[in-house]
Amino acid sequence: MTVTDTDAPSQVTSDTVPALTPPEPATGFAALLGTSDHTTIGRLYIGTSFVFLFVAVVTGMLLSIERIDVSGIDVLDADVVAQLFSVFRISSVFLFLVPLLLGLALCVVPRQVGSPTVAFPRAAAASYWTYLIGGGIILASVIADGGPGGGDPDAVALFVAATIMVLVALGLAAVCVATTGLALRTEGMSVRRTPLFTWANVVAAGLWILTLPVLAGILLLAYVDLRYGPTLIGSGDQLFLRMAWVWSQPSNYVFVIPVLGIIADISSVAARTRFTQHRLAMGCIGAFAVFSFGVWAMPSWAPTTDGDLLLAYTDEVPFVVASFLVVVPLLALAGLVAGTLRRGAARLISPLVWALAALVMLLAGAANGALVSIDPLDLVNTTATTAQIHYVLGAGLLGALGGLVYWSPVIFRRAFPELASTGLAGLGLVGTVLLCLPDLISGFVGQLARLGGAPGDASSGEVDAIEAFNLVSTIGAAVLALVAVGFLGLLVRTVAGKDEVVDPWEGNTLEWATSDDLPEIMSEAPVYDARHAAEVAS
Amino acid sequence: MAGSATAVEPAQVPLHLDEVERAQPRRPRVLLIGTAFAAAGSMAVFVGLLGIYLSVRSQVLAAGEAWLPAGANIPLSPGNMSMVTLVMSLVTVQWAVHAGTHRDRSHAYMAMGLTLLFGVAHITQMAFLWTEWGVALNGADTTAQAVLLFTILGLQVAMTGGALIFLVLMLLRSLGGQFTGPDAEGLSAAALYWWTTVAVFSVLWYAILIVK
Numbered sequence: 001m002t003v004t005d006t007d008a009p010s011q012v013t014s015d016t017v018p019a020l021t022p023p024e025p026a027t028g029f030a031a032l033l034g035t036s037d038h039t040t041i042g043r044l045y046i047g048t049s050f051v052f053l054f055v056a057v058v059t060g061m062l063l064s065i066e067r068i069d070v071s072g073i074d075v076l077d078a079d080v081v082a083q084l085f086s087v088f089r090i091s092s093v094f095l096f097l098v099p100l101l102l103g104l105a106l107c108v109v110p111r112q113v114g115s116p117t118v119a120f121p122r123a124a125a126a127s128y129w130t131y132l133i134g135g136g137i138i139l140a141s142v143i144a145d146g147g148p149g150g151g152d153p154d155a156v157a158l159f160v161a162a163t164i165m166v167l168v169a170l171g172l173a174a175v176c177v178a179t180t181g182l183a184l185r186t187e188g189m190s191v192r193r194t195p196l197f198t199w200a201n202v203v204a205a206g207l208w209i210l211t212l213p214v215l216a217g218i219l220l221l222a223y224v225d226l227r228y229g230p231t232l233i234g235s236g237d238q239l240f241l242r243m244a245w246v247w248s249q250p251s252n253y254v255f256v257i258p259v260l261g262i263i264a265d266i267s268s269v270a271a272r273t274r275f276t277q278h279r280l281a282m283g284c285i286g287a288f289a290v291f292s293f294g295v296w297a298m299p300s301w302a303p304t305t306d307g308d309l310l311l312a313y314t315d316e317v318p319f320v321v322a323s324f325l326v327v328v329p330l331l332a333l334a335g336l337v338a339g340t341l342r343r344g345a346a347r348l349i350s351p352l353v354w355a356l357a358a359l360v361m362l363l364a365g366a367a368n369g370a371l372v373s374i375d376p377l378d379l380v381n382t383t384a385t386t387a388q389i390h391y392v393l394g395a396g397l398l399g400a401l402g403g404l405v406y407w408s409p410v411i412f413r414r415a416f417p418e419l420a421s422t423g424l425a426g427l428g429l430v431g432t433v434l435l436c437l438p439d440l441i442s443g444f445v446g447q448l449a450r451l452g453g454a455p456g457d458a459s460s461g462e463v464d465a466i467e468a469f470n471l472v473s474t475i476g477a478a479v480l481a482l483v484a485v486g487f488l489g490l491l492v493r494t495v496a497g498k499d500e501v502v503d504p505w506e507g508n509t510l511e512w513a514t515s516d517d518l519p520e521i522m523s524e525a526p527v528y529d530a531r532h533a534a535e536v537a538s
Numbered sequence: 539m540a541g542s543a544t545a546v547e548p549a550q551v552p553l554h555l556d557e558v559e560r561a562q563p564r565r566p567r568v569l570l571i572g573t574a575f576a577a578a579g580s581m582a583v584f585v586g587l588l589g590i591y592l593s594v595r596s597q598v599l600a601a602g603e604a605w606l607p608a609g610a611n612i613p614l615s616p617g618n619m620s621m622v623t624l625v626m627s628l629v630t631v632q633w634a635v636h637a638g639t640h641r642d643r644s645h646a647y648m649a650m651g652l653t654l655l656f657g658v659a660h661i662t663q664m665a666f667l668w669t670e671w672g673v674a675l676n677g678a679d680t681t682a683q684a685v686l687l688f689t690i691l692g693l694q695v696a697m698t699g700g701a702l703i704f705l706v707l708m709l710l711r712s713l714g715g716q717f718t719g720p721d722a723e724g725l726s727a728a729a730l731y732w733w734t735t736v737a738v739f740s741v742l743w744y745a746i747l748i749v750k
Contacts (some may be wrong), residue, residue: 119568171579179572209579214586217693221590224689228675232594232682295586301593 032128036121038106039534043175043411046105046404050488051155052095052135059088063451070466071452081451082149087142088242089247091261093255094166095135097396098208101258102170104403105177105201107411112195113512114186114518119179127172134165148240156235157226160179160219164436167216171209178205186510190522192279195509198405199282200261203289207254214244214295230522245298245383248385249369250322252392253292256362259399260285260333263355265404267337269505270352271344272480276336278524284336287329291322321478323373327366336360349505351422354402358395364433365391377444384443387436391433398425401487410511414494415501421490428483434476438469445469506531570724576732580697582715584738586590587690588745594682606750607655607681609672616667617747620660624736627656631705638712638718638722650709653732660739664695667747690746694739701735 026034026186035041063084066075110118118124141147141162146155181194181202194202222239225232233239245251264285268275275281297319337359346352368388372379379385402425405416439447446455447466454463503512508525510518519530594603606612630652637645668691708724714746 120572175572175575175579179574183568183571206575206578209575210582213579213583217583217587218590220693221587221689222683224675225685228677228680229682229685232685233681295582298586298589301590301597372543 003075012197013362035299036117036125036373038110038118038121038124040108041104041118041121041124041128042105044101045106045131046411048128048132049096049100049137050491052091052099055139056088056096057484058090059084059091061474062083062387063088064470064477067275067451067453067468068437068470068474069231070447070463072453072471073451076180076415079149080153081511082240083142083145083147084350085450086148086243087139089244090138090163090166091135093247093252094163094170094395095131095138097172097393097400098255098403099131099231100394100400101201101204102173102177104407104411105197105205105258106173106260108407109177109180109198110184111410112198113181113183113184113189113475114521115180117184118176119184120176121171124176127169127176130169130172131166131356134162134169137162138166143318148243149227153235156239157223160223160226160239164216164219164223167212167219171212171216174205174208174212178202178209181205188526189510192282193521193524194282195261196264196275196278196281196285197258197261198401198507199291200258200264200285203256203285204254204319206250207293209312210293211246211254211295213252214298215243222243234354239515241299245294247371247389248297249294249359249388249392250292250297250319250326251294252389253288253326253374256392256396256399257285257292258364259358259396259403260288262403262406263337263359264333265509266349266351266355266402267340268344269507270349271341271346272506273340274508274523274525274528275342276343278340281333284329288326288333291326291329292344294322297322300305320373323369327370330363332367334363339510348422350416350418350425351402351406351505353422353425354398354405354428357425357432358399358402360429361391361395361398361432361436364436368436371440378446379443381449382443383439383447383449386441386449387443390436390439391432394436397480398428398432401425401428406505407511408494409501409504412495413500413502414497415499415504416490416494420486424483424486424490427479427486431476431479434479435473436474436476438473442466442469550606552637567572567586567723569723571728573730577731580731581732581738583692583693584742587686587693588741589685591690592745594686605683607614608674609685610683612671612747612750613667614747616663616670617743620663620667621740621743623656623663624661624739625638627640627660628733628736629652630656631732635722635725638725643712645708646712650725653705654702655696657705657732660698661695663690667691687746694735697735697738704731 025031032040032044062076063081066073066081070274076084106118110116122462138147138159139160141155141227142150144155145152145159146157146159148156148159150156150159178201181198182191185191185194191199220243222233226235233242263276266280297316337356365388368384368391371377372384372388403422404411409415442465444468445462446458447453447469448455456464458466505512508528510521510526512527513519513530517524598605634649634678636645637643637649638699668688670703671687673687674680675688686741705728711724712722
C-alpha cells in the first residue's frame, strides 16, 4: 500500500473543512480605497476638484477685494499676498481644472472607445489618492506659513514637495487616459473615427505629459535648493516666478484642450447630426495643441529679482507667432461648430449654452493673448496678462461644467435640471466677462499685474478709472463664486435625485449606447448611425 | 457500447517547435504604449532640467567666471565607465527581449540578470563620482552648481533605479508565465524604458560630465 492509497481524504467531511466561499466585497470607504473602477475614480476626481474649487474661489475673492483700492495692500497682510497668489493659481489649475477634466475623461473616454475599463486602472486609482493627499498637504503647508514667500523654510519645502506629488499624480492619470484613447479602442474604431472628446483628451494628455514633468523638475531643483541652499531659487518671489510660465500664455491653453472636445461633442448632439468635417476638427484640436505647447517660453534663468522676469520672453518672435497662430484653429473650430449647428436641427439644450459660453471665452482669451504679444501696446506685466489667464481659466471652468452637465446621465445616471443649468451657464458667461474685460481695459491704462497697482505716472483720473474697473472685476469674481456655489448645489441635488436617466440628448457616440452589444462602428458617430438606420428601416 | 465513437484519433503532436503555429501577439499593446508615454514624460523632465543647467552655465561663463567652483573637479573615468556599462546593458536588454519572444527562458533570465548587474554598476559608479568631484550640498558651502549637478544626476540615478524595478517586475511576471513568447510585451516595455534611461544618461554624460 502506497501512501497515495490512504483514504485520508474520505475522512474529511464538510464539518471539518470550512466551505470555500468568496470573500465579502468591501463596502464603504474600504471599497472606495480599493476601487479600480474607472467611473468611481472619475467621480472621486470630480468631487474632490470641487472641494479645491472653493479654495480657489475664496483666495481669488480675497485677492480681488484687496486690489480694489490701488493705494496699497490694506485688506490683507502684505506677507501673505504671494502665498495667496500661489494658492489661487495652483488650486484653480492643478487642484481644480485639470483634475475635473481628468475625472470627466476617466468616466467617459473608456466608454467612448468601447472599452470596459481604463488602461492601468490601479495606476489611475493611485493617481487619485496621490492627488488628494498632495493637495491636502499643499493647503496645510500654506497654513503653516509655507508656499512662495512663506516664512517657514520647512513649510515652503513641504509645499514644493506636495506640488511635485500633485503634478506626478496628474501626469500618471494623463498616461492612463492617453493610453486608453490610443490602445483600448474597440474593433472598427480607427483613430480617425475617435470621438472628438477622446481625441482632445489624447492630445491634451500627451501635452500634459510633456509639460507637467518640466514644472516638476523645476520644483525638484527648488526643493534641493531650499534644503541645502538656497543659492538658485530660494523661497520667496523667485519661486512663484519660476512656476508662473505654466499658467501664463501660451502654456495655459494646454489645460483647456479637452474643452474643445466637449464643445464639439455637445454641439453635434445638440444639432442632432454628425459633426461637420470631423477630421478637420481633429486637425484644429491638434493645431491648437501645437501652438499652445509653451515649455520653451520659460523665463530666463539669469540671477535677477526683477519682476519683469514673469514674462521675460514676450519680446521673442516665437511668442508673438504662437500667440497669433493659436487663434486660427480656434476660429476654424468655431466655424465648424457653427456649421454643425446650422446644418442640423439645433435645439437649445443647457450643455450647449455652457459649451458656447466656453468657446466664446476661449476666443476672447486667445484674442487677448494676441493683443498682449503686440509689443508697442506695452501690455506685458499689466492686468491685460491677468485677463488672458482668467479668460482661459473661465473658459475651462465653463467648458468643464458643461461637460459635467452633458455626461451626467453617463456618470451619475441622473440629469441636471435644464432651466437652472442654463441660467447658471448664462451667469457664468456674464461673470467671466465682468471679471476679465475690466482687467484688459485697465491693462491699457497701465495697471500692473499681481496687485502692482496703478503706474507711477498715472493721473488721479486714471487711478479712479482703474479702481472702478477693479470694482467691476470683483463683482465678476463674486458672480463666478455664485455660479460655483449654485452649480455644486445643483450637482448634489442631481446626484441625490431618484429619476434615472439614460440618454436625454440622443447622443451620437458609444457612451450613449443603451444595449450591451455595441453597434457596428462605421463612422465617428456609431450610435447616431444605428439610430438612423433603425429609423430608415421603420 | 460497440459501434460508438470511442476510437478517437490521437492528437497530432508536432515534433518540432517550428511546426507549431505561432500565436498572434496580444493586442492592444497597452503596457507598451503606456510605457512610451511614461518615457516621454521622463525625458521631458531632463530636457527641462538640462535647459536650465545650460542656461545658468552660459550666464556664469558669460560673466567671465569658471563654471565649476574652486576645488571642484569632475573626473572622466567614472562617467565614461558608466556610459560604457550602460551601452553594454542595451545589448543585454535586447537579448532578454529576443530570448523572451522566442520562449528561451534560460537566456532571457541570464540576459536580464546581466542588465540588472550593469544597472547597479552604473549606480555605484555615479555614487563614487559624487564622492570624488569636490562639489557638496552642505549648507553655506552649497553653490548653484552643486544644486544643479546633484539634482540632475541624482534624478537620473533615481530613474535608473525605477527602470531596474520595472525590469525586475517584468522578469518576475515572465517567471510566472506572463509576457513570454509573442506576448513579450512586458519585457519590451521594460526595455523601452531602459533605452530611455540610457539615452538620457548619454546626453547628460556629454553635456555635464564631458563638456563640464
